[in-house]
Amino acid sequence: xxVLSDLMxxxxxxxxxxxxxxxxxxxxxxxxxxxxxLYFVANETRRLVSYDQLFVLKxxxxxxxxxxxxxxxxxxxxxxAPAIRAIEAAVKTLDVSQPLMLDAPDDDALADYPFRxxxxxxxxxxxxxxxxxxxxxxxxxxxxxxxxxxARMAETTQHGWLALTGGKPVRRVPKFxxxxxxxxxxxxxxxxxxxxxxxxxxxxxxxxxxxxxxxxPFAGLITTLDVAPSAKVAKGQTLLRFDDVKLRxxxxxxxxxxxxARAKVDEVSSASFGDARxxxxxxxxxxxxxxxxAEHGYAQDMLARARVTAPRAGMAIYTDRREWEGRAVxxxxxxxxxxxxxxxxxxxxxxTREQMTLEPGSxxxxxxxxxxxxAQSATLADASYQARPTADGTLAFALNATPADGAQPRIGSRxxxxxxxxxxPLAYTMLKRPIASARQYLGF
Numbered sequence: 001x002x003v004l005s006d007l008m009x010x011x012x013x014x015x016x017x018x019x020x021x022x023x024x025x026x027x028x029x030x031x032x033x034x035x036x037x038l039y040f041v042a043n044e045t046r047r048l049v050s051y052d053q054l055f056v057l058k059x060x061x062x063x064x065x066x067x068x069x070x071x072x073x074x075x076x077x078x079x080x081a082p083a084i085r086a087i088e089a090a091v092k093t094l095d096v097s098q099p100l101m102l103d104a105p106d107d108d109a110l111a112d113y114p115f116r117x118x119x120x121x122x123x124x125x126x127x128x129x130x131x132x133x134x135x136x137x138x139x140x141x142x143x144x145x146x147x148x149x150x151a152r153m154a155e156t157t158q159h160g161w162l163a164l165t166g167g168k169p170v171r172r173v174p175k176f177x178x179x180x181x182x183x184x185x186x187x188x189x190x191x192x193x194x195x196x197x198x199x200x201x202x203x204x205x206x207x208x209x210x211x212x213x214x215x216x217p218f219a220g221l222i223t224t225l226d227v228a229p230s231a232k233v234a235k236g237q238t239l240l241r242f243d244d245v246k247l248r249x250x251x252x253x254x255x256x257x258x259x260x261a262r263a264k265v266d267e268v269s270s271a272s273f274g275d276a277r278x279x280x281x282x283x284x285x286x287x288x289x290x291x292x293x294a295e296h297g298y299a300q301d302m303l304a305r306a307r308v309t310a311p312r313a314g315m316a317i318y319t320d321r322r323e324w325e326g327r328a329v330x331x332x333x334x335x336x337x338x339x340x341x342x343x344x345x346x347x348x349x350x351x352t353r354e355q356m357t358l359e360p361g362s363x364x365x366x367x368x369x370x371x372x373x374x375a376q377s378a379t380l381a382d383a384s385y386q387a388r389p390t391a392d393g394t395l396a397f398a399l400n401a402t403p404a405d406g407a408q409p410r411i412g413s414r415x416x417x418x419x420x421x422x423x424x425p426l427a428y429t430m431l432k433r434p435i436a437s438a439r440q441y442l443g444f
Contacts, residue, residue: 042072058132062173082109123158192427197420200354204417208339216329217305244306251299261289314338349396356421368415377404
């Protein structure tokens with residue numbers, strides 16, 4: 001009785017050459033990508049033809065050269081190896097349009113190469129052009145029937161390669177005629193010389209146009225700030241207070257010294273009526289009194305300065321109350337600004353590497369982080385001639401721009417500004433920074 005599984009069991013005899021070929025072709029067509037297909041062809045073709053090494057070469061992207069894509073028994077091809085370069089140079093000299101059986105060329109890089117019998121089999125695309133080829137090498141010469149099997153194998157290989165790449169197995173730079181080259185050169189020259197505005201991107205911040213800077217009237221300790229950041233203040237309103245314990249003590253001592261000086265003036269004046277010699281001390285006593293009065297007035301003025309008031313109405317601008325309360329400051333140190341929120345300007349920090357010729361009235365576009373979808377127009381007002389380090393350590397020129405169209409962005413807003421300079425060719429604007437870097441590196 002014959003069982004179905006026995007019928008399906010493969011025969012134990014060696015497969016026929018035709019069966020081997022059909023199995024090989026089926027396996028080749030199952031490859032999912034070009035690298036897998038080429039690796040399969042280079043390493044699995046020994047079942048059809050005996051060889052020592054097989055190279056798959058393809059056309060170079062430009063020119064008439066060839067590149068070794070895959071080599072049997074190698075996971076990766078080093079195209080800088082002398083033997084690989086010699087093989088590529090040798091294939092370049094062949095008539096690659098037809099199959100060839102030849103001996104290895106005389107080359108110093110191939111002098112120790114043991115496989116001297118070569119067989120070249122081209123791979124042809126749908127337009128009849130040779131796009132790749134198989135170079136099969138071994139020590140013994142090839143026979144005619146072996147060349148036929150390799151030709152059949154090459155047909156299957158090129159069919160699978162073309163199917164996986166949509167009919168474009170090797171992407172090459174197109175060749176242009178002399179007329180086309182002239183047209184392209186002319187078009188490139190026109191584009192390169194097309195005039196455009198030089199421009200640069202730089203960080204921008206909205207600041208007050210004419211702020212009043214509140215500074216420390218003396219060296220002391222800030223105890224309280226009576227206004228919150230960005231709060232509206234009226235003229236004469238208390239902004240902050242200094243520690244006045246020492247000032248009150250100095251005022252009290254100066255008042256006592258003033259009383260002592262006054263009493264001494266009265267004493268000398270009374271004594272001068274009875275003794276003419278005492279009259280000489282009146283001027284000294286009066287001078288001491290005037291000095292004590294000046295010290296007392298100074299102490300009163302310093303105590304009054306311990307409470308800082310707003311010189312005008314506006315908005316109080318400073319960082320954080322906790323940063324200043326309890327902090328010792330030096331005389332003249334800026335603490336806050338009083339500004340009109342309707343009068344603002346853009347302060348732009350242009351990096352020195354983006355330096356260009358700028359004139360007042362140049363156009364500026366500003367993209368604030370709070371409004372990233374549209375730009376606000378501005379006009380350049382002035383630019384500094386000396387670069388200064390910014391908070392992040394970058395050297396930058398300070399630019400001031402005034403908002404256009406009556407815009408009143410919020411003070412403190414940040415974003416990015418595009419500053420436009422003079423007209424220049426497009427090629428110059430694109431190569432400006434590389435040229436500057438090259439000059440700095442080469443030193444000319």
